[in-house]
Amino acid sequence: MKPHFFLAIPVLDLANQSLVNWQEQNRDYYPFKKWVHPHDLHITLVFLGHVEDSLLHRLGDHLDVVAKQQCTFNLTLNGLGTFGEKKHPRIFWAGVNKEEQLIELHSNVAKTCASLGLDIENRPYRPHITLARRWTSDDIFSLEKANQSLTKDNLSTWKVDKFHLYQSHIGKSPMYEPLRTFSFSADAFRTNKEE
Numbered sequence: 426m427k428p429h430f431f432l433a434i435p436v437l438d439l440a441n442q443s444l445v446n447w448q449e450q451n452r453d454y455y456p457f458k459k460w461v462h463p464h465d466l467h468i469t470l471v472f473l474g475h476v477e478d479s480l481l482h483r484l485g486d487h488l489d490v491v492a493k494q495q496c497t498f499n500l501t502l503n504g505l506g507t508f509g510e511k512k513h514p515r516i517f518w519a520g521v522n523k524e525e526q527l528i529e530l531h532s533n534v535a536k537t538c539a540s541l542g543l544d545i546e547n548r549p550y551r552p553h554i555t556l557a558r559r560w561t562s563d564d565i566f567s568l569e570k571a572n573q574s575l576t577k578d579n580l581s582t583w584k585v586d587k588f589h590l591y592q593s594h595i596g597k598s599p600m601y602e603p604l605r606t607f608s609f610s611a612d613a614f615r616t617n618k619e620e
Contacts, residue, residue, distance in 0.1 A: 427475040429593045432488070432534055433467040434527075435603070436554055440502055440583040441466055444519055447579050448556060455571065457517060457557035464599040468500075468521065468552050470534045470588060471545050480541065485590060485605050487537050492587070492607035495533070498526035501582040505571045506553065512565045518553040527552060530588070585609075 436444065445463045452460060476484070500521045509515030521527070531550050538545050560566050589603040 426595070430473040430476055430481065430604075431591050431593070432470045432473065432538075432588055433591055433601075434470065434500075434585055434588045436466040436468065436583065438583045439581040440500070443502065443579045443581040444554065444556065447575070451571070451574055455517070455557065455566070456560065456562040458559035458561050460557045461555055462599040465601045466554055466556075467589075467591070467601065468527075468554055470531050471538050473538065473543060473545070476543065480543070481590070484538065484541055484543070485607075487541065488534065488590075488607050491530075491533050491537055493610040495530055495609040496526060497584060497586045497609050498524055499582050500524060500527065500585055502554075502580045504580075505556075505568060505575065507566070507568055511568065513560045513562075514566055514568075515559060516555055517557040517560075517566075517571075518555050520553055523552065527585070534588075 435441075441463060444466060448460055448463075502519055503522050504520050506518050506520055507514035507516060508518070528550065531552070535545055587606050587608045589607070590605040591601045592604050594600055594602060
């Protein structure tokens, strides 16, 4: 099987710990087939699929330029949601506030990928952090109940100052390996704070 790649923001610091704590406290109440490993928590920017090494290297060089033009920004967790059938969801996720800088970063990364001929998804961007996959119970899943279990401690904020190129390793845990890091420019951060 050919390796698959994607570009994503890692979930770090207190935000990571608060989600991990929530998973540990609630896992027994929510019978999903697979819970995401703490090191695998991320917000996907662009899914790439399989990409040849030479193109992946060229893409990385282009994304270095994108990252250097990006201002550091904060993201805040803001609740839980699902994809798929509401009563028996396929994906269970945590959401984040839709910061303008996040939407802009996604757009710039997607445009860069497309400019190199990569075939990427063309649908509205819905930033989220996958927590678990495939509801396995005959009982009905209650998103309202899940959200009621959140506390202010679960809704942490973290500073976004980079994103990674990840490779998926199916069947391993953690499953996602960061291959290359794209760090934002310190100058862009200072300019952003002064505005």
